[in-house]
Amino acid sequence: MSWTLTATAARLGGLLRRDDAGEEPAPADGTLFSRAFARAVERATPADAKALEVARGQLGDRPEVIERAVASGAPISAVAALAAAWEGMGREARGIVAHPAGTGTGPVRWGSVLAAQVDQTTCGAATMGMMRMIGDPFVALWVGTGRSLGDHTPPEAIHAEAEGFATLTVEERWQALQRVIHAQTTTSALGPVAWPRSLGTPPWKVDDRTRFAGLRFAGRLVDDSTSEALAPLLAHARRALADGIPVPLFSAGDSSLGLDTVIPRHVVLLVRDAGNGFDVYEPGAGAVLPLADADLHPGAGRLPALGHWSRAAWLIMPVRARRG
Structure with missing residues (x-):
């Protein structure tokens, strides 16, 4: 059977896994x-x-x-x-602020701007940018209109201005947001050594740098070799989505596609629970695409919702705050 590095590591006892990454948030009322x-x-x-x-x-x-x-x-x-x-604000601006990823499946457009990644290295930054817009309406407002309110400017906008990125249009601000996040997640990713930006976003920096309502996040290696192994992770993801928390997912190929594909290669964002699957923001397409639970197994083939990769490899999950 074809294999991925992350599934193999998960089966061998959770190598590279954070100690608290398996803690599922306790059920709570509301969101x-x-x-x-x-x-x-x-x-x-x-x-x-x-x-x-x-x-x-x-x-x-x-x-x-x-x-x-x-x-x-x-x-x-x-x-x-x-x-x-x-x-x-106007209908279009209100739509961006209220629902940055839209309300259904299909292309995500803010006016004429497709919400796609800037280049082949910024899938993680685009995914995290979308997540920040969902979690912080002031980031969404800045991307959609360039406005700040009440003397409050989100840190991403401040960093974009400080770096001298162009921010006159929606497209420029969306691209600037990605570049700010990409720089944050590749700096000191290997201790004092910067992660090569050409390799995209390292998974462990996504949970370190995810800014969403003050939560902590941790990575979970995905073992999709059997439905029984995968079920707890999908349940955890659904619990997060029900609480209003999107879930970043790294996708990969497997050994059948070549050894260079068995590691995480792309990042998408689970934005809604569709019952028997998920609605997934795929930054390469700039669209929300359906992903069926039934397709999350070895041999399913390349899946559009995973950026045309074939396997789920790594999930970024919310974890409980430490007590004491």
Whole structure:
């Protein structure tokens, strides 16, 4: 049977696996974002709590946008400014902020801009960029409009400006976001030595550099040799998605395609649970594509949702915060 390095390592006892990578978050009510909002209201002064409730109410049927804004760690002044600016943003800008990856399958377009990776080395950066836009509406707002609100500018926008990247258009800001993240994930990836940027994003730097609502992440090697081995990982991914947390997935080839393909080669993002599969943001295509559970096994062939690679290799999962 054809094999991948990650599946073999997983079967041999979890080589390269973080000690806490298998901890599945405990079940909880609501989503990560609604719980973050509730905690913020509980801890706020009466005046600030009222401001947060008013801000959420201003968005009508999109209260989750304000909940995401609060979970991102933005100050209350920025959250209030986002609520005040919402109706005046225009339909297209509101769509980018509310649903950066869209609401269904097919190409992800922000106006005329396809949300694709800049080049062959930035699949990980594009995936992480999309994840940051989902987790932080101020990043999505900056990409979509170039605006900052309430004297709050997301760090990615600050870094893009500091590096002198062009940021006048949606396309330029999306590309700048990728280049900022690509630089962050390749610097010091091998201790004091930088990871060669031509090799893309190393998996262990994705969990180190993933910025999403203050969570911690850890990598899990994927053993897809049997449905029984794969089932716990898929259940963990579904739990994360139900909580509002997208899941980065590294894909690979296997020994049948050549030894140079048995390591992680591409990165995609699970954005929705489709019941018998997932909706997957694939940055090479700039599209959300379907991925069936039934296709996640050796011999399935090249899969569009995996960037035309054939195997799932490495998942980036949220883990519980340490106590004490």
